[in-house]
Amino acid sequence: MPADRRSIWHSGRMLSNVDLPAPGLLWTRWATLSATYAALGRPGTWSIDELGAGRQDDDGSWARFALLDGRRAVLWGHSLQESATTRLEPALDLLTGAPDWLPWDTLSPLAERDRLGFVIWHESGRWSRVRYPAGLPDGMTEMAGPLLTAESTIVALSRYGPRQAAEQLLAAAVRADLTGAHFTDLLTEILTDTPPDIGAALDGARRGGLLPGSAAPRIRPGRRPPMRRVRQLSQGEHDRLVWAAMRDSPELSRPAPPTTAELDTLVGWLQDRSPDGDGRCSLLAYADATSFSAQPGDRPPADRLDEERYAAFRRLTELVRALRRAESDPRYGRWLFLRVETSATGVNIERRYDSWPVWWHDDGVSGPWRTNLQEEMDGRLPAYRPAWATLLDPEVAFRPL
Structure with a gap:
């Protein structure tokens, strides 16, 4: 987890600010990886759907990211290797003090089943989460690591082609001006029986709002439940x-x-x-x-x-x-x-x-x-x-x- 910048009080609960890229940059990098993996025939690893962005690992670890509007976003997930809720005692509720607009219908059942390792939200120009001890691994870095800097995304893309092509692909994604040529330049050196599916890449880029005239999907604000089950014992x-x-x-x-x-x-x-x-x-x-x-x-x-x-x-x-x-x-x-x-x-x-x-x-x-x-x-x-x-x-x- 990147170092916290400072802590704040919110609704009687101490929260911590988290050093993450702006939601728009995080989304662009996620969507770029998603489109690239779609071309490689691995659409489930990094994905975009009508409810946001997803990542799914072979060991069952996963992450989700959703945009609401220009200033609000939420990132959540669960790494089987690192989880604040399973490592920290006494029990940690990742939703205490969280804002009303989070997708509570999704998050509350996950929290009850201990399937949440991190929940981080963006509002008023900053990323925040429930406070827990500094240095405690929660799995976010493991799941979102390739997105945390432009360099880490370029390195992830460069596994499949020339670095220069990876840089140009990401730069075009930031401008929402991707073309099939960007994916072709990156992926043509891959030696596989099945050539890269550039059409699938462009479909993924369109879902992610990376093509001219396309837009990223956004979810509606949620509503905090009047009552919910909160774990008191880990x-x-x-x-x-x-x-x-x-x-x-x-x-x-x-x-x-x-x-x-x-x-x-x-x-x-x-x-x-x-x-x-x-x-x-x-x-x-x-x-x-x-x-x-x-x-x-x-x-x-x-x-x-x-x-x-x-x-x-x-x-x-x-x-x-x-x-x-x-x-x-x-x-x-x-x-x-x-x-x-x-x-x-x-x-x-x-x-x-x-x-x-x-x-x-x-x-x-x-x-x-x-x-x-x-x-x-x-x-x-x-x-x-x-x-x-x-x-x-x-x-x-x-x-x-």
Whole structure:
């Protein structure tokens, strides 16, 4: 993110000014890349439609830019690599203090689903956003980097042809005087089976207002909703709230699971993998319907030099999942944590259905996914759901309306 120039108060909320090109320049560069990518048969990467400009990356990151009139514009998006809303705690609402004219019907649902990494708007000659700590990456630079200076746009265009042709193409775009020759001069050196589609480039340039007599699309001012859901807990805070409650939870009373051949198979495998060759082996595991993880105990299963890498872990995963299925009960549910300590002649087992055991290491940032835990709780009778199950509700993370 370019450095903030200064901060201002707006509607009781501290905002930060952002150093970005004027909306017209930003739009021209975006539309130029869009038209060029259309010629290359990649219209989705940079695009122009009736609601503004877009960018879509292969990893799911995206950005949008819209003009309203000569002085107002808005840039928003979400980078899966960098996002202020996922990195910052406590939870950050990117729309608190934002102006009434933003496209709220679009932005509010995205904010609720944590699909907004940045929202920046232009009004009264400056770009502004909600204030957050200086240097915090929000993904805007990653998504809009090729547009932030004329040089960065020329460099992006020069990937596909001579630099001089890229400079002339951008200069003509600024004058809204592009022709097919500008794209031909840039793209004729591309060695592909399919020649550049100059017609598609001109169609894109027309949509972007870069041809004589054409105009860029503009959206109407939005209207702030009278009420909206605002997150009060970040995703990480919500996770830790659940995990803390799991650590404090007692185990509910339920019958012991039945004796199964799957348990005998797992115990035999662990004894055979004893690191000291004396049958003593330990297993610490977490499992739910879709995830599995293990942590080293005092005597973790030994690897063997003659086996494929991760072969032992894959087999252990199979054995633990088989045991979990065999011991499951439609009334009482399935255990989440398992501790097994074997010796040459015996075994000690601890199962945790309702609580996070002290022997399972907590690094504060990783643990069971809430959606997976909810699936587990849904598979039990209500009487066998621990008190923390109510904290899995996504509404817990939002302020009451």
